[in-house]
Amino acid sequence: MKILVPLKRVPDPDTKIRVKPDGSGIETDGVKFAVNPFDSIALEEALRLREKTGAAEIVVVTIGGEECGEQLRTGLAMGADRAILVKSAAALDSLAVAKVLAAVCQKEQPSFVIMGKQAIDDDSNQAGQMLAALLGLGQATFVSKLELTDGHQRARCSRETDAGIEHVAISLPAVFTADLRLNEPRYVSLPGIMKARKKPLEELSPEALGVSAASRTRVLKVERPAGRKAGVRVKSVDELIARLRTEAKVL
Amino acid sequence: MNRILVLAEHDNGALKLASFAAAGFAAKVCAASGGSFDFLLLGSGLAAAAEGLRQSGAAAVLAADSPGLAQPLADRCAQVVAATARARGATIVVAAASTFSKDILPRAAALLDAGMLSDVIDVRSEGSDLTFRRVMFAGNVIATVQLDGPVKCIAVRSAAFAAPAATAALSPVEAVAVDAASLPQFAEFISREVKVSARPDATEARIIVSGGRALKNAADFERLVGGLADVLGAAVGSSRALVDSGITPNSLQIGQTGKVVAPDLYFALGISGAIQHMAGMKDTKVIAAINKDPEAPIFEIADYGLVADVYEAVPELMQKLKT
Numbered sequence A: 001m002k003i004l005v006p007l008k009r010v011p012d013p014d015t016k017i018r019v020k021p022d023g024s025g026i027e028t029d030g031v032k033f034a035v036n037p038f039d040s041i042a043l044e045e046a047l048r049l050r051e052k053t054g055a056a057e058i059v060v061v062t063i064g065g066e067e068c069g070e071q072l073r074t075g076l077a078m079g080a081d082r083a084i085l086v087k088s089a090a091a092l093d094s095l096a097v098a099k100v101l102a103a104v105c106q107k108e109q110p111s112f113v114i115m116g117k118q119a120i121d122d123d124s125n126q127a128g129q130m131l132a133a134l135l136g137l138g139q140a141t142f143v144s145k146l147e148l149t150d151g152h153q154r155a156r157c158s159r160e161t162d163a164g165i166e167h168v169a170i171s172l173p174a175v176f177t178a179d180l181r182l183n184e185p186r187y188v189s190l191p192g193i194m195k196a197r198k199k200p201l202e203e204l205s206p207e208a209l210g211v212s213a214a215s216r217t218r219v220l221k222v223e224r225p226a227g228r229k230a231g232v233r234v235k236s237v238d239e240l241i242a243r244l245r246t247e248a249k250v251l
Numbered sequence B: 001m002n003r004i005l006v007l008a009e010h011d012n013g014a015l016k017l018a019s020f021a022a023a024g025f026a027a028k029v030c031a032a033s034g035g036s037f038d039f040l041l042l043g044s045g046l047a048a049a050a051e052g053l054r055q056s057g058a059a060a061v062l063a064a065d066s067p068g069l070a071q072p073l074a075d076r077c078a079q080v081v082a083a084t085a086r087a088r089g090a091t092i093v094v095a096a097a098s099t100f101s102k103d104i105l106p107r108a109a110a111l112l113d114a115g116m117l118s119d120v121i122d123v124r125s126e127g128s129d130l131t132f133r134r135v136m137f138a139g140n141v142i143a144t145v146q147l148d149g150p151v152k153c154i155a156v157r158s159a160a161f162a163a164p165a166a167t168a169a170l171s172p173v174e175a176v177a178v179d180a181a182s183l184p185q186f187a188e189f190i191s192r193e194v195k196v197s198a199r200p201d202a203t204e205a206r207i208i209v210s211g212g213r214a215l216k217n218a219a220d221f222e223r224l225v226g227g228l229a230d231v232l233g234a235a236v237g238s239s240r241a242l243v244d245s246g247i248t249p250n251s252l253q254i255g256q257t258g259k260v261v262a263p264d265l266y267f268a269l270g271i272s273g274a275i276q277h278m279a280g281m282k283d284t285k286v287i288a289a290i291n292k293d294p295e296a297p298i299f300e301i302a303d304y305g306l307v308a309d310v311y312e313a314v315p316e317l318m319q320k321l322k323t
């Protein structure tokens, strides 16, 4: 069994996001970067499936510049076997990412792909679904429980939907996207970090994979939304009710 | 000329109000730069839902009615969306953001080789060029973007677009032929755990009462958060913390990675106000927060803040609102 886990380098969820004064992008100087939290959950699930089933090769892949090697090393330190960095200087939108990942899948032929349901920078929630479509495979998004069945030919998934939990069975190979409740990712250990240094990290390019990865999305400018201001502190429940009734007129 | 396909959403035939917000987006684009829009409904037994879409100014209400679409499985639905978009020469496929559309629309976009924008809150047209505004980084950044290509897929935030005014004329309902044998079979639906609730859905409610980690167990949540909601005829919501600990179902999670809501009034009870939570509710008109920590970040965005223990303040609030 081979499991492919795409990882994205994103600003740490606890960092404050600042917009560059000229609106050309977000400030990256001094910002701490991390593996997208949903991708860590996806990788953790792959690691647990390997622990449960015995043998599986886990390959982490990312698309971006040299600096993304840091997140691949984190993935290797968590326990992935090898890493692929598809080097791209341009920022890619979800469809372009999905095209690159599809090419990686053609090359690697994984038993399935598991990735985060969304990246916490773009918040797009698209790449996994697009990848499944490009590969002509099934998908289960927003997965909170994953179980391989039928001699690893199928998977039983619980999905977090707006209405509640949905249970589906998906034929493999397939693309799964992880939601928050799937698991709690492990921390990287010192021995893990040491071992990661010796694990292979292969560099590829979209050209070498034979894909033209041009983004359809053109960002003209970014800005901060109009912020909310703190209102008033009320002293009692009575004052709260009175103000909601007579001032805000929402009760 | 714009030809827009609006993917409508329903729950076993009951239309989701967000469908009309997606139509509002389409109507806005058409008003600015011409064209027309159709609704597309997917499912089995769609007569009533189709009827409900006939007074929103659509050129047609397209109903893909097939037993094979009884459950919203993404592989099948995306194939029908893409085929219909091709057949109608759609230049834009739009839906309101929900787990339904997030599952299906990106898949359809890839089948159409179309780029997609999520969480769109505004659109402007200059000639035939469309410029969109969308939310990123947990609501901390608004990007102004354009999308190249002959077909664009758009998911809108429903609070950002007003439903089109009801028309006297009725849109015609047209059946979309679905060849059940050609539908993909990658996924098999097993079951759905739905908590039946008499309370309104958070995405459609005027008032939401939302609880955080201050609530120690499901019984307390029901008594305090549920209780206040019932006094007000409101919906309930919760922070991620309570979903993670099994106190509330996932369907109640408000935030960056849960539901995004913008009601008239949002009660945040014992919620600290993490950026990921605020991403899902800061477009609310009036925020009222009760928290025992005077430094809690929620007070930085609340219109009315009360420093108090929810276990004392909420029963008092319920009692006084009842009288």
Ligand SMILES: Cc1cc2nc3c(=O)[nH]c(=O)nc-3n(C[C@H](O)[C@H](O)[C@H](O)COP(=O)(O)OP(=O)(O)OC[C@H]3O[C@@H](n4cnc5c(N)ncnc54)[C@H](O)[C@@H]3O)c2cc1C
Pocket: A013, A037, A038, A120, B211, B212, B213, B214, B215, B238, B239, B240, B241, B242, B253, B254, B255, B256, B257, B258, B259, B269, B270, B271, B272, B273, B274, B275, B276, B277, B280, B290, B291, B292, B293, B296, B308, B309, B310, B311
């Ligand atoms: C990738 C990612 C995605 C996330 N997505 C979401 C999301 O979609 N939605 C979401 O909500 N969170 C999300 N989170 C989690 C978020 O960061 C916070 O951890 C979470 O919102 C905290 O929930 P809380 O406010 O209920 O709990 P806490 O932060 O623990 O706050 C509890 C508050 O209750 C107050 N309190 C305690 N007892 C009482 C009492 N008796 N009376 C009054 N006040 C009391 C405390 O003062 C405190 O302010 C996400 C995090 C990550 C990393």
